[in-house]
Amino acid sequence: MFLAVLVVSLFAGVPLSNAWGTDGHYMVCKIAQSYLTSTASSAVLKLLPSSANGNLASMCSWADNVRTSYPWSSALHYIDTPDNLCTYSYSNNLTQALMFLSHFMGDVHQPLHVGFTTDAGGNGITVYCFASESIQQACSYAYKDAPNGAYLSDTYYLSRKSVVNTRIAQGGVRLANFLNQIFV
Numbered sequence: 001m002f003l004a005v006l007v008v009s010l011f012a013g014v015p016l017s018n019a020w021g022t023d024g025h026y027m028v029c030k031i032a033q034s035y036l037t038s039t040a041s042s043a044v045l046k047l048l049p050s051s052a053n054g055n056l057a058s059m060c061s062w063a064d065n066v067r068t069s070y071p072w073s074s075a076l077h078y079i080d081t082p083d084n085l086c087t088y089s090y091s092n093n094l095t096q097a098l099m100f101l102s103h104f105m106g107d108v109h110q111p112l113h114v115g116f117t118t119d120a121g122g123n124g125i126t127v128y129c130f131a132s133e134s135i136q137q138a139c140s141y142a143y144k145d146a147p148n149g150a151y152l153s154d155t156y157y158l159s160r161k162s163v164v165n166t167r168i169a170q171g172g173v174r175l176a177n178f179l180n181q182i183f184v
Helices: 002-010 022-034 038-047 071-077 093-109 133-142 154-182
Strands: none
Touching: 022 154, 038 154, 133 154
């Protein structure tokens, strides 16, 4: 609940009508940057292009902006499940290919995979993921009472605003945590 209040207080004047569009991504990254350790913050600042002026949030919609330049990246922005199926299965061949590619790309950048023998390449460290949260939220809130092609009114939006705030806050804090772990 604290995270939702934080989002509301930090961004009370920012409209969320276009869901995660530019505003949502901006807020996730703004929250993340505020929770970075000094080491992670320094590393992030070094990686940002000069046009960002030290503001990670200003670059967080970059992946949406380059979809036409990198058409292969479009399908990486979302995961589809069959209508009304409120779970996600990794059994689709394209999904498996994506998961392998993502995994191996992550492996080559994972410092612990070039680490000490005693922790088995980092495999001795437990990692928790949040793979099911979004689909559960989508089924419980986003798709509920919203048939395909429906016009979503202010009433619909306002009834789900707290969920949006919570998910943005969670995304920001988790991104910060991830970056803090990378840049130790």
